Amino acid sequence: MTRAVRHDHGKPYADEDLGEIDAALFTQGPSPDGRGVIVAGTCPRCHGPTRTLFPWARPGTGSKGVLSLLFARGDTPRAEGEPDPLLTEVHLCECGHAHPQCPPDTSYVGCGASWRIRR
Amino acid sequence: MSARSDRRWAELAREVEFTRLPELRRQAEGWRTGLTGLTALLAVLVLLKGRDDLAGLPAWARDSATGLLLAAFLLLTTGSLLAVRAAHGAPEREILLGGQALRRWTEQEVARVTRALAWASLCCVLGVVLVVGALVVAWVTTTSDPATHxxxxxxxxxxxxxxxxxxxxxxxxxxxxxxxxxxxxxxxxxxxxxxxxx
The missing domain is CATH 2.30.30.100 (SH3 type barrels.)
Incomplete structure (x- = not known):
């Protein structure tokens, strides 16, 4: 399968908000190792294949689920009814290519674009 | 929410993945310190102080003072635990961690900590008031009883x-x-x- 537009590796890095993007361009599914959910698609700016893992994690401190923690076995308990990251998160280009002027310390290696997804 | 702010939340969410264990250890240390202090305080109050001060009171005054002290004890303990919870948090369920999820969680946690602090303050003030009430009951009933021996x-x-x-x-x-x-x-x-x- 070929993409309509090739990945523009030369596009300089820019912290640019692209607004809302059609959900048809992206997919969402559990990661193979069960660590979280992967949102994958094509970056609307540089057209590179972007793939972001949203891991299950405990953000720090809180008060919910103490009884579940006491009696849970095996894996750590996870919140139920969690909103899907595809529609609730702001997505950043993570095409993996360090575009020109890409900051060396960024966690999201890509062209710098960000967007939300709507259905 | 600006794009710069969204990016910063996303970066923070990614950092959390690498600080999970240190964060849990820091939390456990805070709870250990808080619970150790509370246990020491209760041990001193219960084991060293005892109930000698109430032994010479009339029955109704002794019952009233004991009830007040018990309620104060519960309120002060609850207040201390709430303060520890506000300061060091408590383990909770995992969430699908993204920038916006972290932002929502932070807003909720700020509200939870604020509430816990307010309740802790209220419990501690009420606890002290009840202790003072118990002392007043003891003083008043002691002075009204002339035959001490x-x-x-x-x-x-x-x-x-x-x-x-x-x-x-x-x-x-x-x-x-x-x-x-x-x-x-x-x-x-x-x-x-x-x-x-x-």
Whole structure:
């Protein structure tokens, strides 16, 4: 399968908000190792294949689920009814290519674009 | 929410993945310190202080003071635990961690910590008020009870009960509720012993 537009590796890095993007361009599914959910698609700016893992994690401190923690076995308990990251998160280009002027310390290696997804 | 802010939340969410264990350890250390302090405080109060101060009170006053102290104890303990929870948090469920999820969680946690602090303050103030109430009950009832060390005096002619004033070679003097000060010749006194009450 070929993409309509090739990945523009030369596009300089820019912290640019692209607004809302059609959900048809992206997919969402559990990661193979069960660590979280992967949102994958094509970056609307540089057209590179972007793939972001949203891991299950405990953000720090809180008060919910103490009884579940006491009696849970095996894996750590996870919140139920969690909103899907595809529609609730702001997505950043993570095409993996360090575009020109890409900051060396960024966690999201890509062209710098960000967007939300709507259905 | 600006794009720069969104990016910063996303970066923070990614950092969390690498700080999970240190964060849990820091949380555990905070709880250990808080619970150790609380345990030490309770041990000092219960083991060293005891209930001697309440033993001399009338029954109703003793019950009232005990109830007040018990309620104060529960409130102060709850307040301390809430303060520890506000300062160090508590383990919770995992969430699908993204920038926006972290932002929502932070807003909720700020509200939870604020509430916990408010309740902790209220519990501690009420606890102190109840302790003061128990002290007032003890003081008031203690001053209204004049016979602090009653004795029973057996004589040739009968038995008297009252507060011991003096004993010497010639006499035994006591103060009774009915007759006031009574002085008995030493020769007529068969025995003098403590009494719980007259």
């Amino acid at each position: 009653p004795v029973v005096v057996r004589t040739n002619s009968g038995v008297l009960c009252g507060e011991l004033i003096v004993v010497d070679r010639q006499r035994v003097a006591i103060r009774t509720e009915t007759d006031g000060r009574v002085t008995l010749p030493r020769a007529t006194v068969l025995s003098v012993g403590p009494a719980r009450a007259c």
